[in-house]
Amino acid sequence: xxxxxxxxxxxxxxxxxxxxxxxxxxxxxxxxxxxxxxxxxxxxxxxxxxxxxxxxxxxxxxxxxxxxxxxxxxxxxxxxxxxxxxxxxxxxxxxxxxxxxxxxxxxxxxxxxxxxxxxxxxxxxxxxxxxxxxxxxxxxxxxxxxxxxxxxxxxxxxxxxxxxxxxxxxxxxxxxxxxxxxxxxxxxxxxxxxxxxxxxxxxxxxxxxxxxxxxxxxxxxxxxxxxxxxxxxxxxxxxxxxxxxxxxxxxxxxxxxxxxxxxxxxxxxxxxxxxxxxxxxxxxxxxxxxxxxxxxxxxxxxxxxxxxxxxxxxxxxxxxxxxxxxxxxxxxxxxxxxxxxxxxxxxxxxxxxxxxxxxxxxxxxxxxxxxxxxxxxxxxxxxxxxxxxxxxxxxxxxxxxxxxxxxxxxxxxxxxxxxxxxxxxxxxxxxxxxxxxxxxxxxxxxxxxxxxxxxxxxxxxxxxxxxxxxxxxxx
Amino acid sequence: xxxxxxxxxxxxxxxxxxxxxxxxxxxxxxxxxxxxxxxxxxxxxxxxxxxxxxxxxxxxxxxxxxxxxxxxxxxxxxxxxxxxxxxxxxxxxxxxxxxxxxxxxxxxxxxxxxxxxxxxxxxxxxxxxxxxxxxxxxxxxxxxxxxxxxxxxxxxxxxxxxxxxxxxxxxxxxxxxxxxxxxxxxxxxxxxxxxxxxxxxxxxxxxxxxxxxxxxxxxxxxxxxxxxxxxxxxxxxxxxxxxxx
Numbered sequence: 109x110x111x112x113x114x115x116x117x118x119x120x121x122x123x124x125x126x127x128x129x130x131x132x133x134x135x136x137x138x139x140x141x142x143x144x145x146x147x148x149x150x151x152x153x154x155x156x157x158x159x160x161x162x163x164x165x166x167x168x169x170x171x172x173x174x175x176x177x178x179x180x181x182x183x184x185x186x187x188x189x190x191x192x193x194x195x196x197x198x199x200x201x202x203x204x205x206x207x208x209x210x211x212x213x214x215x216x217x218x219x220x221x222x223x224x225x226x227x228x229x230x231x232x233x234x235x236x237x238x239x240x241x242x243x244x245x246x247x248x249x250x251x252x253x254x255x256x257x258x259x260x261x262x263x264x265x266x267x268x269x270x271x272x273x274x275x276x277x278x279x280x281x282x283x284x285x286x287x288x289x290x291x292x293x294x295x296x297x298x299x300x301x302x303x304x305x306x307x308x309x310x311x312x313x314x315x316x317x318x319x320x321x322x323x324x325x326x327x328x329x330x331x332x333x334x335x336x337x338x339x340x341x342x343x344x345x346x347x348x349x350x351x352x353x354x355x356x357x358x359x360x361x362x363x364x365x366x367x368x369x370x371x372x373x374x375x376x377x378x379x380x381x382x383x384x385x386x387x388x389x390x391x392x393x394x395x396x397x398x399x400x401x402x403x404x405x406x407x408x409x410x411x412x413x414x415x416x417x418x419x420x421x422x423x424x425x426x427x428x429x430x431x432x433x434x435x436x437x438x439x440x441x442x443x444x445x446x447x448x449x450x451x452x453x454x455x456x457x458x459x460x461x462x463x464x465x466x467x468x469x470x471x472x473x474x475x476x477x478x479x480x481x482x483x484x485x486x487x488x489x490x491x492x493x494x495x496x497x498x499x500x501x502x503x504x505x506x507x508x509x510x511x512x513x514x515x516x517x518x519x520x521x522x523x524x525x526x527x528x529x530x531x532x533x534x535x536x537x538x539x540x541x542x543x544x545x546x547x548x549x550x551x552x553x554x555x556x557x558x559x560x561x562x563x564x565x566x567x568x569x570x571x572x573x574x575x576x577x578x579x580x581x582x583x
Numbered sequence: 584x585x586x587x588x589x590x591x592x593x594x595x596x597x598x599x600x601x602x603x604x605x606x607x608x609x610x611x612x613x614x615x616x617x618x619x620x621x622x623x624x625x626x627x628x629x630x631x632x633x634x635x636x637x638x639x640x641x642x643x644x645x646x647x648x649x650x651x652x653x654x655x656x657x658x659x660x661x662x663x664x665x666x667x668x669x670x671x672x673x674x675x676x677x678x679x680x681x682x683x684x685x686x687x688x689x690x691x692x693x694x695x696x697x698x699x700x701x702x703x704x705x706x707x708x709x710x711x712x713x714x715x716x717x718x719x720x721x722x723x724x725x726x727x728x729x730x731x732x733x734x735x736x737x738x739x740x741x742x743x744x745x746x747x748x749x750x751x752x753x754x755x756x757x758x759x760x761x762x763x764x765x766x767x768x769x770x771x772x773x774x775x776x777x778x779x780x781x782x783x784x785x786x787x788x789x790x791x792x793x794x795x796x797x798x799x800x801x802x803x804x805x806x807x808x809x810x811x812x813x814x815x816x817x818x819x820x821x822x823x824x825x826x827x828x
Contacts, residue, residue, distance in 0.1 A: 282596030289600040483624035512599030519756035529607035
């Protein structure tokens with residue numbers, strides 16, 4: 109269907125919902141690269157008028173990516189809950205914005221949770237394009253998505269962290285030193301998650317044992333993860349290695365997932381395997397997914413109905429449709445990792461981070477954000493401070509914790525252990541309750557939200573530090 | 584005491600551990616150090632290649648007068664947002680010589696770090712040339728500006744070369760802003776897949792590969808590609824290669 113919108117004496121036309129969604133999107137380099145961005149601000153404004161008037165049902169009747177060629181579309185439609193959709197079934201996209209903001213202002217968290225299964229990613233992506241940053245924050249802050257394994261992530265007033273102790277050669281002592289540094293700064297209640305430099309199963313297995321041993325030694329209430337390909341993790345589960353969370357990168361089209369070497373059947377198999385392990389103490393959610401705008405385009409798997417490029421934010425929301433089907437413990441968007449050809453500068457990264465967090469939360473996901481950038485993007489740590497602060501206000505479930513922001517294996521900058529302490533202090537947030545109780549038991553809490561500054565040798569991890577130091581000196 | 588402890592632990596990881604605290608924040612020294620590292624990385628990304636200096640060094644290698652080929656990306660901002668343009672030539676390409684056969688075309692490209700190319704490009708090539716079979720026909724070197732790896736496919740094809748070697752500045756990390764990558768592609772032609780290339784990365788003495796080791800690895804890959812008639816995932820460096828180092 110063709111849509112037309114008059115604006116300032118000119119008529120703009122759009123060929124179908126794929127073009128309307130793309131041209132209504134805030135300006136970003138990835139959509140320009142894909143050739144689907146609005147050609148000028150007036151065309152973008154006109155597309156938003158068209159989008160605001162689209163009935164939500166349009167997205168159930170017209171595919172953004174054709175169902176016959178894409179299993180993600182089929183999964184999204186199969187999972188749609190018509191009963192949950194009923195309260196908003198008669199609304200347009202613009203009216204959904206008004207409805208969400210009114211519900212959020214009344215603090216009706218359960219209403220938002222109730223409608224989530226009735227919304228599909230394309231509807232949520234569409235409404236986000238009509239929302240200002242404050243709208244994305246206000247609605248996300250009114251949601252609450254709780255997940256449990258050994259800790260509870262997502263409670264209001266809490267901000268959790270993934271302790272990310274990466275090392276360029278997967279050196280055991282180097283990784284251990286980084287984990288202890290992070291624990292000393294109160295990091296790691298969402299997970300202790302290592303990106304291995306090597307995908308070699310023997311290395312991954314060694315790291316699984318290493319982090320499990322540290323977790324047991326200090327009785328840390330958290331869950332571990334080594335972020336390798338899902339098939340490697342499944343093999344290691346069969347070999348009896350201690351796997352808590354199963355990680356996989358996912359995308360919003362069948363082709364994007366193929367680029368990651370993953371199918372929906374593999375995800376289902378992995379979820380079954382984790383349930384059988386039963387390693388969680390207070391819950392059994394064990395899948396960990398990472399996403400990020402631009403992944404489909406970079407895999408050349410971004411085309412939708414009519415062969416038109418789909419905007420990267422809509423495709424990102426569709427990745428959440430994949431995640432939602434497998435009841436994850438954690439989902440995070442690695443928002444600025446992909447580079448300036450997809451998100452050019454701090455402004456685009458901040459906007460994308462807020463969009464991704466909003467879309468994930470409204471769809472009912474335990475959404476965290478890797479607040480990050482690369483050195484060839486027009487962004488710096490000040491931009492990350494801004495995004496961290498606004499995501500904290502929006503109720504982001506967790507962020508990354510990396511020594512001094514510098515990931516020495518992946519070569520990008522994210523949030524530091526210290527950044528989480530800052531965010532918790534200024535926003536009055538605390539770690540996950542189980543982890544908080546553990547810190548309290550070790551005498552490490554400082555007031556309601558802080559962590560005491562302790563000398564490593566005099567800390568609860570003193571022996572571990574000393575052993576590492578002695579081992580290093582003996583080399 | 585804790586200073587010694589952290590010093591010992593930092594011997595095991597380049598990660599910025601044990602930074603201390605100013606309240607909840609990083610101490611001033613750590614903030615300054617991070618800012619300085621980021622500045623070096625950003626300057627490396629935006630530093631324009633000193634084309635004249637690279638050409639002057641290349642002219643002394645005795646493989647012919649260097650030719651400069653800009654990509655279709657006219658400036659750095661376009662280059663960063665349009666990787667597709669960085670893969671296309673923006674001017675006429677050098678023509679293939681009538682005789683003799685060109686075995687190897689060499690492209691020195693700025694990529695994401697002109698600093699890396701300026702520091703390591705010519706030295707790697709200087710170390711590589713004596714390692715090549717005497718019969719190897721090497722085309723006059725090409726200096727490519729605002730270039731991505733795949734621009735080399737167009738250049739290699741235009742030169743009628745059996746293989747193209749692209750020496751290119753890698754994306755600067757916070758602790759490495761001068762890292763060079765070397766990409767070898769057999770039978771270069773536009774549209775070839777990245778999986779059909781071999782890469783030697785992290786050429787960055789003294790922290791990464793030194794020039795001589797990189798050159799030996801490239802020479803080994805080239806002779807392997809010639810035997811196999813292909814480059815890419817099927818081609819592995821010779822067994823035990825790194826033991827010589």
